[in-house]
Amino acid sequence: MKELIDFKEKIDKDKLEEVCKSIKDGSVIVFPTETVYGIGANALDKSAVKKIFMAKNRPTDNPLIVHISNYDMLDKVVSNVTKYEKILMDKFWPGPLTIILPKKEEIPNIVTCNLDTVGVRMPSNKIAINIIEKSGVPIAAPSANISGKPSGTLVTDIVDELKDRVDYIIDGGISDIGLESTVVKLDNDVVKILRPGAITKEDILSTGLNVVLDKHLFKDVQENEKVASPGMKHRHYAPKVKTILVYSNDEKKEYDRICDIINENNNKKISILGFNENKEKYINKPNVKFMCIGSKHDLNSVAKNVFTVLRKVDKYDLDLSIIEGVEKQGIGLAIMNRLTRACGYNVIEL
Numbered sequence: 646m647k648e649l650i651d652f653k654e655k656i657d658k659d660k661l662e663e664v665c666k667s668i669k670d671g672s673v674i675v676f677p678t679e680t681v682y683g684i685g686a687n688a689l690d691k692s693a694v695k696k697i698f699m700a701k702n703r704p705t706d707n708p709l710i711v712h713i714s715n716y717d718m719l720d721k722v723v724s725n726v727t728k729y730e731k732i733l734m735d736k737f738w739p740g741p742l743t744i745i746l747p748k749k750e751e752i753p754n755i756v757t758c759n760l761d762t763v764g765v766r767m768p769s770n771k772i773a774i775n776i777i778e779k780s781g782v783p784i785a786a787p788s789a790n791i792s793g794k795p796s797g798t799l800v801t802d803i804v805d806e807l808k809d810r811v812d813y814i815i816d817g818g819i820s821d822i823g824l825e826s827t828v829v830k831l832d833n834d835v836v837k838i839l840r841p842g843a844i845t846k847e848d849i850l851s852t853g854l855n856v857v858l859d860k861h862l863f864k865d866v867q868e869n870e871k872v873a874s875p876g877m878k879h880r881h882y883a884p885k886v887k888t889i890l891v892y893s894n895d896e897k898k899e900y901d902r903i904c905d906i907i908n909e910n911n912n913k914k915i916s917i918l919g920f921n922e923n924k925e926k927y928i929n930k931p932n933v934k935f936m937c938i939g940s941k942h943d944l945n946s947v948a949k950n951v952f953t954v955l956r957k958v959d960k961y962d963l964d965l966s967i968i969e970g971v972e973k974q975g976i977g978l979a980i981m982n983r984l985t986r987a988c989g990y991n992v993i994e995l
């Protein structure tokens with residue numbers, strides 16, 4: 646890494662210019678967006694994009710999202726936008742929504758892993774927008790993490806992992822949202838959610854469009870099964886230690902079941918990833934380490950914390966990790982999607 650740049654307080658113009666010039670010259674940078682940190686490079690430069698895949702150890706069949714800062718750039722990247730897709734752009738851009746669209750030839754095949762579509766997003770984070778706008782090129786950027794690990798939402802979580810793999814790391818503070826963008830693909834006025842995020846099913850329904858959830862959001866992909874989004878096939882977010890997700894809308898039932906698991910494993914070291922409100926219930930148990938994932942009354946706080954907490958699990962010498970689930974509503978759908986994958990689909994729903 647050439648430099649760790651601090652833009653938390655303000656964007657330094659000279660530094661911004663230096664970074665943007667180096668992007669045009671083929672550099673790879675870690676930069677903040679409102680969802681999670683991204684590892685970005687010029688989307689039109691094949692060899693720069695290749696460096697992203699290498700930096701992340703990303704499977705070469707998992708396509709990248711292209712980030713744009715204005716609608717002229719969109720025209721350079723995609724060949725067609727329907728009136729329904731335009732409704733979503735008008736309502737949710739700039740913001741955490743990625744739309745899968747037919748790609749133009751200018752986008753190299755390495756970005757889309759040979760698909761004829763490309764995922765496009767216009768972020769709202771000020772630093773991200775400034776970088777794209779000043780560079781003058783669309784920026785391909787997957788989440789900033791080694792593939793399989795939780796996405797980076799805080800520079801201190803990812804600096805060691807990525808510092809020898811990129812040219813610059815830009816610190817913009819903690820990510821506002823903390824979960825990756827909602828990914829959708831349209832079939833006329835039917836919006837299929839391929840990955841849930843902060844733009845919720847309910848938000849999209851409010852535009853008058855129809856919404857369906859992809860069948861793989863909570864189900865592991867079988868070998869040779871066809872998927873709408875290659876990212877669904879790959880292991881993600883999972884701590885090394887065995888992890889179980891437990892959820893019931895009946896709090897007592899959920900707590901009793903977690904206690905049963907703790908008792909069955911009384912000779913083991915267990916972490917509970919739970920809500921602040923439930924801390925007291927667990928902290929006196931001798932074999933339990935409680936790790937707070939936020940408040941059950943504020944799921945946005947859970948979204949913001951969850952990757953940082955998942956990253957900490959393996960720092961302790963544990964035998965088992967149990968996570969308290971949330972209702973699959975609003976942003977809860979996205980949280981449960983990530984937690985389900987973090988547990989390797991090891992889920993108890995009561």
Ligand code: AMP
Nearest residue numbers: 708762763764787788825873874875876
């Ligand atoms: P990440 O960049 O790590 O946040 O992951 C991007 C997600 O978008 C992955 O799940 C990809 O599979 C998905 N994605 C990107 N481009 C496409 C595309 N053209 N079609 C379907 N899914 C895509």
Ligand code: MG
Nearest residue numbers: 787788796825
């Ligand atoms: Mg990712």
